[in-house]
Amino acid sequence: MQVKPLQDSRFQAFVLLGPALVVYLVFAVYPMVDVFVLSFQRWNGLDPERAFAGLSNYKYIFTNDPVFWVAFRNTVIWTVLSVIFPPAAGLLLAIGLNQKIFGRGTLRALYYLPVIIAPIAVATMWRWMYDPFFGLFNQMLAAFGLQGLIQDWLGDRNIALYSIFVAYFWQQVGFSMVLFLAGLQGVSQTLVEAARIDGAGRFQVFRYVTLPALRVTTTIVLVLSLINSLKAFDIVYGMTGGGPAQSTQMLALWAFTQSMQIFDFGRGGAISVVLLVITIAIVVPYLRWMQRRDTGE
Amino acid sequence: MSTTTAPASATVADAGYGSARRRDPVLIGLWISLVLVAVVWIAPFVFIVFTSLKTTGDVMTTGAFTPPATVHYQNYENAWARGDFSTTFTNSVIITFIKVPLGLFISAMAAYALARMRIIWGKLILLIILFGTMIPFQVMLAPIFTVVNSFGLIDTYPGIILPYLAFGVPYQVFILHGFFSVIPRELSEAARIDGASDITIFRRIFLPASIPVLAALLILDFVNTWNEFAMALVILQDAGMWTLPLGLMSFQGQFSNDYGQLNAAIVMTVLPATIVYLIFQRYFVSGLMSGAVKG
Amino acid sequence: MRLSTAKGGLLAGAAALMLAVPASAQEISLWTLSFSDVQRINDGFAKLEQQFEAEHPGVDLKIVRRGTDEHKTALRVATGAERGPDVYFMWAGLGLGGEFVKAGLSQDLTPYYEKYDWADVLVGSSMGFVEQFGEGMHGAPYTFKGEVVYYNKKLFEQAGIDEEPQTYEELVETAKKLKDAGIPAFTFGGTVNWHVMRLMDVLLETTCGAEKHDALIGMELDWTEEPCATKAFEEMKMWATEYFLAPFMGIDNAQSTSLFFADRAAMMLEGNWLVDQIKEGADLSNFGIFPFPTGTGRLYGFAEYHYINAKSEHKDLAAELIDLYLSEDFQQETLGAFATTSVNKNVEYVGDISDMEREWLDVFANHTELFVNGDQGFPLDVTTEYFRVINEVASGNLEPAAAAQAMQTFIESNT
Structure with missing residues (x-):
């Protein structure tokens, strides 16, 4: 025992914390910093030198890029849809599956199944279902004599984004459902029983007992849905690649396209920064709220 | 709703009788609608499996939910060969089987250090790591590519595993930190008095105690790693290094008009994760719950 | 060892x-x-x-x-x-x-x-x-x-067409006849942008001629000042709305090839590699080829x-x-x-x-000069925009004049 305890524990802390921290800093934090740096540079990924470009990349994406605002608008629409529909449907399912009904374990498993499937596989599946000639949807419509409703689901710019969203919805509902189910476990059963004995109907119990108790869960579900929606990349890439005519382009995908396909790392960086700033603007208040809640308990 | 009030409160009164519960018309209606929606929910899988067993000719001429007249297994065989599934499958297995345990291990170590040791800037480090749970890496694909490239690791296993580790750390540390923080002090103090070091305490006491949480995280991480696409797309350029999702995407690009084989490829890509899910279903839910709600 | x-x-x-x-x-x-x-x-x-x-x-x-x-x-x-x-x-x-x-x-x-x-x-x-x-x-x-027009002999016959069109006007005439017989003239796959682009390329060659076409692709001429550019977009719009097998934006080139082999459309603008695919997937004797009649004598390829x-x-x-x-x-x-x-x-x-x-x-043997696909002539960022503009025109969301304007605006802000 020659080593002083303090040094010893420092060394141990280093051993324990080091690997995770180093990997995290190098491969996650540094790229995040680098994306800011890149956004002020002009670089094609080829040259050894990255030239300083000032604000020109930002100026370009905000004023000249014919796709940026489309992608921005789509990202906003997508986010709003993602925050409303999957959580709402997830809540309904969770309430239903929280009742003691026959086979609810199986039903839960079924609803959750799409969540564990690779988004790229979901994209491939749905792309096939949307096939205008032989796909599921148009075949069904034809079978029911509804030829008038047949669409080029992914080829018509007016509906393509929503077609993709339906696939995303199908995949995401189970996620919200599970979180709400967890939240429902926390709803005090005594309170529910008491309310019922007082003559409260199902709806009233739900409105005045269950819903308030789910407030924390709801916040978490909404924030997670929002963050997940900003990550939507695979499913768009796999279903339309941003087409037709870039009408389903999203910020994350457009940043990727600029950087890795057009090889303009500066513009790609600037687009990424816009998305990062939006994300941080949402995340920071949320983290502070979580911390307050933690210390509050 | 008001009409159901009376029977509903009645069932509360005689809750002991299961038969009364089963006759509740609201619950029956609920059950029927849940089952119907579930049927719609799994219909895509049925459609995909049926298509995967049909010849291209059958696909074009038979209905979507018509079972294949003759089962055309060759689609699987052909898709496996044309899509080079043996390569992509092997790569996925190697990457997942190294990344997942390794990632959990380093996250657990870090979570222990942050939860139970006094570390300078410990709070700040924790905050920086937690921040990572919220940041979509999809935003940073290009700089991740640049970093990995600067180490000369494009198209290598370490080149993909290291960023995977980096983006797996935050969530796992977050969960495990929460778990370690509530383990009673007495448990570790006794060992400490016996002269055990932190590393020993971590290994002998905390690691065994957290096995249920680790199991949940292991399965979640397995599925996430197995399914990951965007980062692999950027880092694994060489077809010989591709993972299953990349192989599937490429398959779709090349053979989109061979519907039977395309769907066979989808089934083969999806199957491993589905099996893991069905076996370890319980852990999924607990893993997700412990993470998001209790944390 | x-x-x-x-x-x-x-x-x-x-x-x-x-x-x-x-x-x-x-x-x-x-x-x-x-x-x-x-x-x-x-x-x-x-x-x-x-x-x-x-x-x-x-x-x-x-x-x-x-x-x-x-x-x-x-x-x-x-x-x-x-x-x-x-x-x-x-x-x-x-x-x-x-x-x-x-x-x-x-x-x-x-x-x-x-x-x-x-x-x-x-x-x-x-x-x-x-x-x-x-x-x-x-x-x-x-x-x-090289890339030329492949046509389905049986469908041509059905529409009463007995000669390969020699001029652009004749090609349009052919398409009309096909349409009257209820046959879509062309099939394209819109999800891969370069497939529909091929038609735009040959139309530009047709309306602008060799020299101007090269100068437009070389970004030396102003797209808005050359009426032939707008004209080409107009023609593009006409073909897409009148004579394409619809829908086309939601399918890719491979699917479009399948439809072509299944007699769903009469023509395809494809490369010499299609010969092998026809051999595998259809009856070669039912198909014929002719170069897209651009009138410049250059081969698209x-x-x-x-x-x-x-x-x-x-x-x-x-x-x-x-x-x-x-x-x-x-x-x-x-x-x-x-x-x-x-x-x-x-x-x-x-x-x-x-x-x-x-x-x-x-x-x-008959062609000594080539004109290249647009995506090989343009730098990558312009190609991406070229795709977008063509798709917008083809799906009827952008007027031809506005399309030429969009091209020019993009080129100017990127050079």
Whole structure:
């Protein structure tokens, strides 16, 4: 025992914390910093030198890029849809599956199944279902004599984004459902029983007992849905690649396209920064709220 | 709703009788609608499996939910060969089987250090790591590519595993930190008095105690790693290094008009994760719950 | 290793030394695309490897194959790093090939062209791009491809069409007849942007003529000031709304090919590679070809080149590899493996080839000049915008004049 305890524990802390921290800093934090740096540079990924470009990349994406605002608008629409529909449907399912009904374990498993499937596989599946000639949807419509409703689901710019969203919805509902189910476990059963004995109907119990108790869960579900929606990349890439005519382009995908396909790392960086700033603007208040809640308990 | 009030409160009164519960018309209606929606929910899988067993000719001429007249297994065989599934499958297995345990291990170590040791800037480090749970890496694909490239690791296993580790750390540390923080002090103090070091305490006491949480995280991480696409797309350029999702995407690009084989490829890509899910279903839910709600 | 067990350690050690020296000194690599679905090309490369290694004992030729996008990215990575290929495949044309030339990844091949007299054996049109990159000669032809209109004879007959259209007006007339008979004239797949782009390319050639078309693609002329550009967009819109098999934006080129084979549309604008696909998936005798009647006499097509990496340490060896590839003997032996038509003009086409292949040979023989696909002429960012504008016009969301304006605005803000 020659080593002083303090040094010893420092060394141990280093051993324990080091690997995770180093990997995290190098491969996650540094790229995040680098994306800011890149956004002020002009670089094609080829040259050894990255030239300083000032604000020109930002100026370009905000004023000249014919796709940026489309992608921005789509990202906003997508986010709003993602925050409303999957959580709402997830809540309904969770309430239903929280009742003691026959086979609810199986039903839960079924609803959750799409969540564990690779988004790229979901994209491939749905792309096939949307096939205008032989796909599921148009075949069904034809079978029911509804030829008038047949669409080029992914080829018509007016509906393509929503077609993709339906696939995303199908995949995401189970996620919200599970979180709400967890939240429902926390709803005090005594309170529910008491309310019922007082003559409260199902709806009233739900409105005045269950819903308030789910407030924390709801916040978490909404924030997670929002963050997940900003990550939507695979499913768009796999279903339309941003087409037709870039009408389903999203910020994350457009940043990727600029950087890795057009090889303009500066513009790609600037687009990424816009998305990062939006994300941080949402995340920071949320983290502070979580911390307050933690210390509050 | 008001009409159901009376029977509903009645069932509360005689809750002991299961038969009364089963006759509740609201619950029956609920059950029927849940089952119907579930049927719609799994219909895509049925459609995909049926298509995967049909010849291209059958696909074009038979209905979507018509079972294949003759089962055309060759689609699987052909898709496996044309899509080079043996390569992509092997790569996925190697990457997942190294990344997942390794990632959990380093996250657990870090979570222990942050939860139970006094570390300078410990709070700040924790905050920086937690921040990572919220940041979509999809935003940073290009700089991740640049970093990995600067180490000369494009198209290598370490080149993909290291960023995977980096983006797996935050969530796992977050969960495990929460778990370690509530383990009673007495448990570790006794060992400490016996002269055990932190590393020993971590290994002998905390690691065994957290096995249920680790199991949940292991399965979640397995599925996430197995399914990951965007980062692999950027880092694994060489077809010989591709993972299953990349192989599937490429398959779709090349053979989109061979519907039977395309769907066979989808089934083969999806199957491993589905099996893991069905076996370890319980852990999924607990893993997700412990993470998001209790944390 | 077998040697060492047989003859003992000392001898084996000496043998290993002797073998090891040249092997480690001479390894050259060729990066090309993975043609996983076309066995003939892979066989051709296998033959190349075998012959080259036989002629150069101790040299190991490594052929690395990748998918298109992966190949491009790998080359970018190679530009920044020290390691890289000795010879690489890339399209000719300023857009794709030119970018790597600009980045300094291509060796000036002038001395090799002189030493081996490649110009004497090459088909004229295949060399069309060698000197376009500015100073020096870059790249040696690997293959060249033409794109023409394929048509379904049965459907033409059904619509009462008995002659291949010779002019653009006749083509429009043909389309009208088809439409009257309830047959969509063309099928395209919109999800892969370059498929619909082909029609735009030939329309620009038709309305603008060769010189102006080149100048527009070269971004030397103002798209808004040339009425022919707007005119081409107008024609594009007409074809897409009147004569395409609909819907087309939600399917890709492979699906569109399937529909073409299934008699769902009468024509397709495709390359000479489609011949093999027809052989596999349909009856070749039911299909015919004619060049899109642009009226300029140029063939729509492109060339693919092998470039020598300027950073290669084995440039002379790399040139030998290219020389072997271009040689009459090798080309004759592997005829049909890499492309229908050889880049070597001395190759003889004998044996039983189909009528359509014979027709293709005539097409190549009758055209000395090429005009390239738009995505090979433009830089990458302009190509992306070109795709977007074409798709917008084709799906009726953008007026032709506005389309020309959009192109010009984009070009100006990016140069």
